[in-house]
Amino acid sequence: MFLALTGIRKTFGAEAVVKDFNLKVERGELVTFLGPSGCGKTTTLRMIAGFETPTEGSIRIDGRDVTHLSARRRAIGMVFQAYALFPNMTVERNIAFGLKVAGKPAAEINARVDEMLTLIKLPDLAGRFPHQLSGGQQQRVSLARALAPSPQILLLDEPLSALDARIRAGLREDIRALQQKLGITTIFVTHDQEEALSISDRIVVMNEGAIEQIGSPGDIYNRPRTRFVASFVGTLNTLQGVVVDPAEGTIRVGQTILRAQGVIEGTKTGETRALALRPEALRLGPPAEGDNALTGVIEDATFLGAIRRLRVRIDGGAILVDAFNSNGASFPEPGDEVKVSFSPNDLIVLDP
Amino acid sequence: MKRGHLGAWLAVALGGIYFLAPLVATFEFSLRMRRGEYSFDAYRVVFASGNFQASFLYSTIVALVTIVVAALIVVPAAYFVQLRLPRLRAIVEFITLLPLVIPAIVLVFGFIRLYGSSSALPLTATSLGTDALLTFGYVGLGLPYMYRSVDAGLRAIDVRTLTEAAESQGAGAATILFHIILPNIRSAILSGAFLTFAIVIGEFTFASLLDRPAFGPYLQLIGASRAYEPAALAVMAFALTWACLGLIQLVGGAPAPGVRR
Numbered sequence: 195m196f197l198a199l200t201g202i203r204k205t206f207g208a209e210a211v212v213k214d215f216n217l218k219v220e221r222g223e224l225v226t227f228l229g230p231s232g233c234g235k236t237t238t239l240r241m242i243a244g245f246e247t248p249t250e251g252s253i254r255i256d257g258r259d260v261t262h263l264s265a266r267r268r269a270i271g272m273v274f275q276a277y278a279l280f281p282n283m284t285v286e287r288n289i290a291f292g293l294k295v296a297g298k299p300a301a302e303i304n305a306r307v308d309e310m311l312t313l314i315k316l317p318d319l320a321g322r323f324p325h326q327l328s329g330g331q332q333q334r335v336s337l338a339r340a341l342a343p344s345p346q347i348l349l350l351d352e353p354l355s356a357l358d359a360r361i362r363a364g365l366r367e368d369i370r371a372l373q374q375k376l377g378i379t380t381i382f383v384t385h386d387q388e389e390a391l392s393i394s395d396r397i398v399v400m401n402e403g404a405i406e407q408i409g410s411p412g413d414i415y416n417r418p419r420t421r422f423v424a425s426f427v428g429t430l431n432t433l434q435g436v437v438v439d440p441a442e443g444t445i446r447v448g449q450t451i452l453r454a455q456g457v458i459e460g461t462k463t464g465e466t467r468a469l470a471l472r473p474e475a476l477r478l479g480p481p482a483e484g485d486n487a488l489t490g491v492i493e494d495a496t497f498l499g500a501i502r503r504l505r506v507r508i509d510g511g512a513i514l515v516d517a518f519n520s521n522g523a524s525f526p527e528p529g530d531e532v533k534v535s536f537s538p539n540d541l542i543v544l545d546p
Numbered sequence: 547m548k549r550g551h552l553g554a555w556l557a558v559a560l561g562g563i564y565f566l567a568p569l570v571a572t573f574e575f576s577l578r579m580r581r582g583e584y585s586f587d588a589y590r591v592v593f594a595s596g597n598f599q600a601s602f603l604y605s606t607i608v609a610l611v612t613i614v615v616a617a618l619i620v621v622p623a624a625y626f627v628q629l630r631l632p633r634l635r636a637i638v639e640f641i642t643l644l645p646l647v648i649p650a651i652v653l654v655f656g657f658i659r660l661y662g663s664s665s666a667l668p669l670t671a672t673s674l675g676t677d678a679l680l681t682f683g684y685v686g687l688g689l690p691y692m693y694r695s696v697d698a699g700l701r702a703i704d705v706r707t708l709t710e711a712a713e714s715q716g717a718g719a720a721t722i723l724f725h726i727i728l729p730n731i732r733s734a735i736l737s738g739a740f741l742t743f744a745i746v747i748g749e750f751t752f753a754s755l756l757d758r759p760a761f762g763p764y765l766q767l768i769g770a771s772r773a774y775e776p777a778a779l780a781v782m783a784f785a786l787t788w789a790c791l792g793l794i795q796l797v798g799g800a801p802a803p804g805v806r807r
Contacts, residue, residue: 245710265713272714278707282729292715343715 195254196221196379197242197347202251204237211237213403215251222377224370228390229400230426235383236351238400242381243349244268255346271340275352277332279324285311285335286320292343310338313372330361337369341376348373348380354389366393387427391415399423416472421544424470431471431513432544437461445469445543448509452486453538461546470542473503473516478526481535488513488534492526506534569784576777588778597764605753605761608677609746612684613739616692619685621735624696625727628705642693645686650751657683658755676756683752688742695741699734700727737794744790748783 195218202215212234219225227235240246242253244265252261260268279288289310293303311317314334324332333353340348350369354362370393373380384390390397391411399406399414399422407414407423418424421432435445435452440461443454447469461467481487490508502525504515515534517525526532579587592598627638645653661669661679669675705727712722728735753760765783769776 243710243714245713265710266716266718268714269716270714272711274707274711276704276707278704278711280708280711280726280730281703282726291712291717295716295721339711339715349714 195219196223196256197381198252198254199238199242200252200254202238202241202248202253204234204241204246205249211403212241212248215405217398217405217408219379219381221379223395224373224380224382224393226382226384226390226394226397227400228384228387228397228426229406230385232402233400234403235385235398235400239349239351239381239383242347243270243272269343269346270349271343271345271347272349273333273336273340273351273353275355277324277329277336277356279332279336279339281324283323284320285316285322285324285327288324288335289338289342291339296343306342310342313341314338315368328361329357330365333357333365334368337372341372341378346379348378350380350382352383352385354384355386362389369393391427399426401426416542418470418542419545421468421470424542424544429473429514431473431476431511433469433471433511433513435467435469435543437463437465437467439463443538445541447488447511450488450509452488452541453484454541454543455539458543465546467546468544470544471513471536471540473514474501475540476513476515476534476536478504478515478517478532479535480533485535485537486541490532490534492528492530492532494528495525506532508534569781572777573781576774576781579774588774589782592768592775592778592782601759601761601764604759605747605749608681608684608758608760609743611681612688612746613742615681616685616688616742617696617735617739620689620692620696620738621728621731622723624693624700625705625723628697628700629709639693639697642689644689646690650687650749651755653683653686654752654755670756676758680752680756680758680760683756684742684746684749687745687749687752688738691741691745692735692738695734695738696731699731702734703727703730733797736797740790740794740797744787747786 197217197219199215199217202212203210204212215234215238217225227238229235237246241248244260244263244267248261252259254260255268280291283291286307289307290303293306298306307320308317311320314337316331316334316338319327319331319335324335327335333356337353353369354366357365366389369382382390382393391414394411396408396410397414398408401422407419409417414423414427418427418430424430424432433447435447437458438444438446438451440458440463443456443458445452445454445458445467452469458467488506488508490506490513492504493507493512494505496503497519500519501516502519504517504525506513506515513534517523576588577584577586579585579591623638627634657679658670659665661667661675663671669679708726708730709722712726717725748762748765749760750762750766752758754763754766765776765779768779
């Protein structure tokens, strides 16, 4: 276990901004803290960095307890949302800063700076000052500066939030490629679910200072455990259902009996549970053998380019159905009655 | 010309005459030392005077030491207030404004009582001690200007994030202050320094009551005993102050550090 956060709690005054936070990160893993602003993700990152001290709990890096160690002695590399390059120094001197502070010989520093400049694909900008660079270039330099002293852990605090959409996607891929190439243990903080899903080995979804769910991007997206995770990650239909038989996995929505995959844990007959369905898991038409089906009336259709999003009024609510758009395909019009079908595997029963 | 413009021009002209007429008159008078023609004789006499040179040099040195001491006290203080103790900001600002509120004469009598020859710390007993006392007094006088410029300079950069970025690179407080913060607020420190210089160079009350051979008392002495030289000195003092203000404009308006022009 490379990085271990145990029983972390952080309060500012009477308010607890991080509660009962437990996480173990393997060496070389990229873990993303995902959540809305104010959920405690940045505070947790700052505690790992050493800029904040936990009120309770401990932080260990590579077996060493660093809970009360100052930031400068932790061997972490940090990238900030606002780049935070030193304005009075050239790109080269920014990258060299940590190595100079560590008292490395000049030859070693120069070699390392050149290596870093090549790594971030900006070998010609060594002599520029930060204000002469674009936002994307500044963030690359900031990444190089963080990596130059070979830190044990790389911390990225919303590094892409200040950039244009196009540059953001490119830099995101580069960060992931670089992280995998160097095999550096990385914590990435973001409020953008697409960013989290595309870059991470594991995602920690946070809400109001607590962990909602930890899992791989696939887990988080396909098997959200709580209503919060389900609604924060991707578009989702939620319905209310009444449990018919937990052992068989049957649940009733309106007058229709639906089947979930396997046993519904921790419930009994007659209890109301929230259900979730991804719009892209639904299809129009009669169910295949063993699938679920709902009957409803098209209320509205929106053309979104690659897909058409249909809103279907059913007994017990309204659901969105995404259908792939292809040339020549015909779609039902508002007012048409349709059957919506889906596999039991795609019916998500959320924790109460 | 429109009526509105005429009124504006009139107002500016009136203001200009109010400020410029005495200056022009003083300058004109300073040129009349030689009977019947204009000359720079008064200036020549002033420059040739050993007292002028000695007192001006003395005040310049005191001013420079004052600036260094003030910067060394104010920069770390303002930095830590901004970074770690933002709640103290109002109190610190109030304290730095006190020298504007308390008259110099009150301050200097306080100094003489506290540091007189019969006190626990008799700074006035030696001439070097008195020089030091004078300098510390001037640091106090310059505080409102130095603190304000430095604080504005610190607010213009992201002190917290830059500090954290440097800390995560392993840097300690001294490295951060001298290699990151100071170079980025250089122009703010300079503008505080020029203001301090302009105040200290002609200061009279402290220097006179502590009996130091400074430029201020020299100006007063000449003014009381000569006719044309004081006018020449007044013009020179104005020129010096304006030069300082010009330098503030120059460094204050300079682009971000590190830009090659």
